[in-house]
Amino acid sequence: MPPHLTNLAKSLPSTVPFVGPETQERNNGRSFKARLGANENGFGASPKVAAAMAAASDEMWKYGDPENYELTQALAHHLGIQPGQIAVGEGIDGLLGLAVRLFVEPGATVVTSLGGYPTFNYHVAGFGAQLHTVPYKGNYEDPDALLAAVLKMKPAMVYFANPDNPMSTCWPAEDVMRLIDGVPDDVMLILDEAYGEFAPVGTLPPIDVIRPNMLRMRTFSKAYGLAGMRCGYAIGDVEMIRAFDRVRNHFGISRMTQVAALAALKDQAHLAETVKKVERCRERLYRIAEDNRLTALPSATNFVAINCGSDGAFAMRVLQELGQRGIFVRKPMTPGLDHYIRVSCGPDAEIDLFAKALPAALDAAGKA
């Protein structure tokens, strides 16, 4: 008998939360011409990041600082909070795993939205906890229904993304505060703000809203254009943040990642410019939807959810037809949300390709 997986590991599916575009490219035998499916930021990182990385490239024989000291200090200074209130991790994905591991007993319940971030759900399953899901309210995560579920289910943790992925919608800070204030003290609220920089003013609660029962997740993957460097951070109470030291992979953030994130953070002018480019691109994507007699949701993120005007199967065909034409997009899979496709903002050249391919894809998909 070979070694057996733990009972928990045995219970887990070997499916993955997301299939990467590279896998599709290998399966299709050709590259995508426009990479607009992973909520990546095709406007790219600050040129100062590339310069900083080049300057540091001869130092990669050294392990990275396991305390991520410089980056944490710079983030604290930038945000106006204490360094001890920040934990840096291998993307929000990595931090979500650590948070579940720290605060959710095997067998405990976790509340999230039905159709919410699959990688969070992956970690909940991965540490043996049970998901309780709450439907979206239209195209919005529903903070009041989440709160009602929390009060009823007494879960260990509740997840809420604002702005939301996959629907791009957001709630104003006062609604988020109602959730924050309503969640009982002993329930950990994960407030995922990955797309926060793209949201309208008034969407994010003030940064000094830090509670022992809340972890706010942010990232360099989206607005800072560094998905490929894997760097997220959790903001929370000092005691809770310190707990990450008990379980994290201390040398897990590469030295180069620390260099890149620090350089990105320092170039706030580039960030502001990116946000403007994204705003313009969202407007353009709205118009492209209109031009095809489709509707798009007003987005608080760097992607636009376009209602394909029929059911989920039709939207899937549109996605596939776009893929045939070299355009990589993704779509929600949950009934009620699955008639949308999700298109990332990016440079005009890629959006041009999408605009050109969409009418044909809709036709080929069998548009009435």
Next chain:
Amino acid sequence: MPPHLTNLAKSLPSTVPFVGPETQERNNGRSFKARLGANENGFGASPKVAAAMAAASDEMWKYGDPENYELTQALAHHLGIQPGQIAVGEGIDGLLGLAVRLFVEPGATVVTSLGGYPTFNYHVAGFGAQLHTVPYKGNYEDPDALLAAVLKMKPAMVYFANPDNPMSTCWPAEDVMRLIDGVPDDVMLILDEAYGEFAPVGTLPPIDVIRPNMLRMRTFSKAYGLAGMRCGYAIGDVEMIRAFDRVRNHFGISRMTQVAALAALKDQAHLAETVKKVERCRERLYRIAEDNRLTALPSATNFVAINCGSDGAFAMRVLQELGQRGIFVRKPMTPGLDHYIRVSCGPDAEIDLFAKALPAALDAAGKA
């Protein structure tokens, strides 16, 4: 009441396996002049790595391929094994954590050497298992005693590093094979070969020795000079390697890390040159020990363990006095091994500084 840590997380110390040199530098208010303590490879990575990273730096807005496809293919080709027999991870550290998580139930027993790699022990504790330790035999991990303990304790997992860290010693492949063949089928053997490239011919079992109950761990951190990029890989049976997909952080390997590791792997001439430099540097470190009437262990790694000729407290004072003089080294802490300091190989300029500082450090430490 704020959210509570899980019972397991609560039981874990908040101490960390290793304090980084940067932390010491911040505490001391000055930088080390010679960084020779972390078994890093100061000869550095291939210049082709820096070139490849520079060429890729504008692509960091894209997530890395979650399948690490190109790197895995290249490793398989290089090693002459199947891609499905390789799992890439965030350093061996990250892979050790995943292996424990997959194959060790909470409460189960794990066998390792007393004084062996602390980060492995950190993960064993982190997933709620119990360590059973076996003493070194002199300055060697003791495969026969490990095997005896395995047969007696029936653990879920046993860890063996060859070559060894922290003592730099190694066993010939035939002794390792005795362990491999002796471990019962249902016990997972972790064979840590992080330093394998530096070892004499005949140290590593043939690469086609792949068993359902063995994971061989290798890394780009040591011989390839890329500790700062965080990339290790596990070699094992296809079914066992596939299990990592159930728990890993799929997008956890940064895109840049994949670029760097691939470029490093392709420059085998640089690797060969590095190994020669390390051999020469080991010889030089042996002579420096002799010049100070100390003895060094013959090393199969990129570091040299020097017997400070007294007890652990004395060796600690030597380490501290070296630190005072700007030289970063580390030392084993386990009684029986703790009279050694451990000095990494590196460029002549850093070794010069060590050679110059050592006599004064020994004097200041109170050498008889």
